[in-house]
Amino acid sequence: MSDIIFLFLRRLRMPLGVLIIVYSIAITGMTLAPGIDADGNPWRMSFFHAFYFVSFMGTTIGFGEIPHAFTDEQRLWVTVCVYASVIAWLYAIGNVLRLFQDASFQQAVSARTFRKAVRRVGQDFYVVCGYGDTGRLLTRGLTDLNILAIVVDLKSDLLGSIELSELSPLPITLCGDITDPETLISAGVNHLNCKGVIAVTEDEHTNLEIAVAVKLINAKVKVICRSESDDETRNMRSFGTDHIINPFETFANRLGLLTHEHTKHRLQSWFVNQHSKESINLEIAENGLPSGLWIICGYGRLGQSIVSTIQDKAQQTDDTIEIIIIDPKFEEGTLEENGIAYTTIQGRGTEAETLRLAGIERASIVVAASDDDANNLSILITARDINAQIYSIGRVNDESKHSLYKRVKCDYIMRRSQLVSNEVLTLVSRPLVSRFLSEISDLDPPTTEILIDQIEEISTDSLPVTWRLTLTEEFSPALMRIIEEQHTLRVSDVVESLDVSDQTPRKKLTELALMLYSGDSSNNKGISHTKREGQRQLLPSGDQELKAGDQLLICHAKGNTCRAQKMAYDYEKVDSRIGGNNHYIPLLRWLHRRERTKMINDAATVISVKNEAEDMVENSLPNTAQDISKNTTD
Incomplete structure (x- = not known):
């Protein structure tokens, strides 16, 4: 806002000065011009009446002579003031119109509107740097995924085409230098909902500058860069750019696979x-x-x-x-x-x-x-x-x-x-899909053929659809309850899995476990951490045990909801399928779950009280030692 006010006052300093001078002279003249009242007595305007009269005289055509009819001297002065005020206003309005058309003023207004819109964002978003061919495809793809895109580019004509598109939600755009740290901050790099910055400009060095700036401003934000040369790629990797995509190497790798x-x-x-x-x-x-x-x-x-x-x-x-x-x-x-x-x-x-x-x-x-x-x-x-x-x-x-x-x-x-x-x-x-594709080179040809046959069986004539099961309290509370109760949760409980050795006739596949990724379980309180964090297992078997923090990539038919997705929040389904609560009457199942939940909460309370008591004992020991030392010294 300060930039807009500064530009406004700076560009309109002369027009405002002219208006003030014209109005001051007109008001002063009206107070000095001799007049007569209704009784014929000499009369002069007060400053208040003069200010009031000149105020509507300069902006209104057709007005009365108030509070008394004017003398010839007053009418002559009013005539001079009318022309002077009209000229002053035309000069001022012309400067205002020129200011509104000025590129720097428009940039300041759009930047303020942009910052205000970014501050109000209440959903996850990605910052897309560059709106060329790649940026256009990315923005449309993110919008199709219902992910907000904040687009920044130096070319205003490219950004203007976004407003003519039918994208929803409509991306937030800014015309500016994306290598400027202030622009990146305005774009929301420090925003809590910013999930990453995607640098896909046509200039590789610009992408490098963006990556460096983002990592220095907010190291936690994911950075995805486009690079087409080995030098820039090595430079980006040196400071921890999360993902670097070289289209030439990517295409060459696909040719290698095709061959x-x-x-x-x-x-x-x-x-x-x-x-x-x-x-x-x-x-x-x-x-x-x-x-x-x-x-x-x-x-x-x-x-x-x-x-x-x-x-x-x-x-x-x-x-x-x-x-x-x-x-x-x-x-x-x-x-x-x-x-x-x-x-x-x-x-x-x-x-x-x-x-x-x-x-x-x-x-x-x-x-x-x-x-x-x-x-x-x-x-x-x-x-x-x-x-x-x-x-x-x-x-x-x-x-x-x-x-x-x-x-x-x-x-x-x-x-x-x-x-x-x-x-x-x-x-x-689908980050887990990217991890899966990076691991398929380890598959032998027979397993790959079987995997393809099973995916084709699942997807029929459409592209395969994937879903990620994340074992955390936020994304699968019903399944996490089973783990908290010390039940064993296996892959076969939530999805059908590939078994290459099984050649027996079976029913038609509807879903398939593609990969198990052992993630971070540190956010799951009260659950022991696994030593498998970061491990990946292709095509996990049905008896593979699932732990807190694990992620399971599942392939299923388009239009269908996979079993794990149904079970993630359905306590009753999980309880009856895995927890052993198979009562025929729903009320008995509910009472069983309620009693078991009470037992778990009581056990958690006992553990919490025990931990607090141990902490109190530990905290009191140093004080006792200090007291003994003090008494000995005395």
């Missing part, structure tokens, strides 16, 4: 791409990519990531993949990377002659990985004209050109904004 472990790629695609489906040929998604000859056109950040990942996967699985690199900065020869020599050809790959020199006729895959969309599209068209059976992979640089890649029938399209937004939304809305 050597396509079943695991299906798992990733199911669980990560639920917010925005990736553009991939159905045949590739089902069967993976072939080995053979790969032609990489463009050896920049994407090309280097693909070559490194594909070669590492090939060495792990003893596959044979030949890679030829086409790039303008190379001459014909070989390039040695990590002890492996690759054939290099100078050029862009847009000419048929260059592609034929690389062996496009016998190639299995061509990758258009340059940073120019026109060149990439030319590569894809030329390669398909020479070899109609080749699989094509293309990198989209400008999101508006995405439809052109579909027109050339590119088999797998890399969209950086989509990759980053899907990864971030998975981290934000």
Whole structure:
């Protein structure tokens, strides 16, 4: 508010001064001008009457002569004052209008409105830094998840498009420098409901500055950053950035899975791409990519990531993949990377002659990985004209050109904004799914196949849905009651689980336990802490015991509510299924629960009194020792 008042007074100092001078002279003149009263006696206006008259004279057309009819001298002075006050008001109003249109004043007003809106937020929110292609997808995704987004960007025209959208709840926006610590504080980094800051601007160094500033302002806030270079990534990791997403490495890893472990790629695609489906040929998604000859056109950040990942996967699985690199900065020869020599050809790959020199006729895959969309599209068209059976992979640089890649029938399209937004939304809305996907590399092929079959059985024609069971008093009080009563709670009590060795006929699966994550149980008072904190177990067996603080990731059919979700708050269902309270009459079940609750509370009271007594004894011992020492000294 002080900024607005300061700007207002500073810009309107001269107009206000002119108005004050004009009104002062007009009022003084009215008091000095000679007049007569109704009886013809000489009369002069008082300052009060003069102030009153000039006040409505300057802003009103059509007024009476009060309190008496004016003399010619008074009317002459009023005429001068009318023109002077009108000119003064026009000058002042013009300056006010210019002030309202001034960019700095509008910025001050919007910043105040923004800070006020952030202070009033009463729900969880994320701060999204940057409203480009990635920021737009992220904001829409967060809104679809009913999570409030606070968006900050330097370009006001981009933020203006948010108000025209149909997003609900409507994001709170601010046009400002997000690297400024004051802007971050205004955006709510210190707010109790701030769950994290997502830095996805087009400038990597800006993302780095944001991450550093947030960690210094509030180290407890989760920071998710986009980084496309190894240097910036290492820098971000050095001070504890929570999650760093490199779209080039992410896409290269997916290509590696498609080439050597396509079943695991299906798992990733199911669980990560639920917010925005990736553009991939159905045949590739089902069967993976072939080995053979790969032609990489463009050896920049994407090309280097693909070559490194594909070669590492090939060495792990003893596959044979030949890679030829086409790039303008190379001459014909070989390039040695990590002890492996690759054939290099100078050029862009847009000419048929260059592609034929690389062996496009016998190639299995061509990758258009340059940073120019026109060149990439030319590569894809030329390669398909020479070899109609080749699989094509293309990198989209400008999101508006995405439809052109579909027109050339590119088999797998890399969209950086989509990759980053899907990864971030998975981290934000389903963090346990992200942990699960990071662990599936440990699964052997037979187990992966069985897992896929069972997920397909559960989800039928739709994408699989996941739910997280968190064993805390806040999220599952009914199940926590069982643990407090020293009952053994197992996975099979709350969900069906995968048993690879079980080949016997069974009923159709409706849900499946994917992963058990042993979390922090320190917030559960009166319950002993486990020594399993931070441990992860893929596909837990049905007899696996659950402890306080554990998190269980469950896959179930879309539109259905899983068993654990029903039991989390249903004391009666938990009591009858696990607690052994199987009375047929509901009243008897209620009386049984009431009696058991009373016994538990009495036991807790006894323990509490005992602990207080022990504390009193311990506190009295030092005082006694001091008294003995004092008496001895005396």
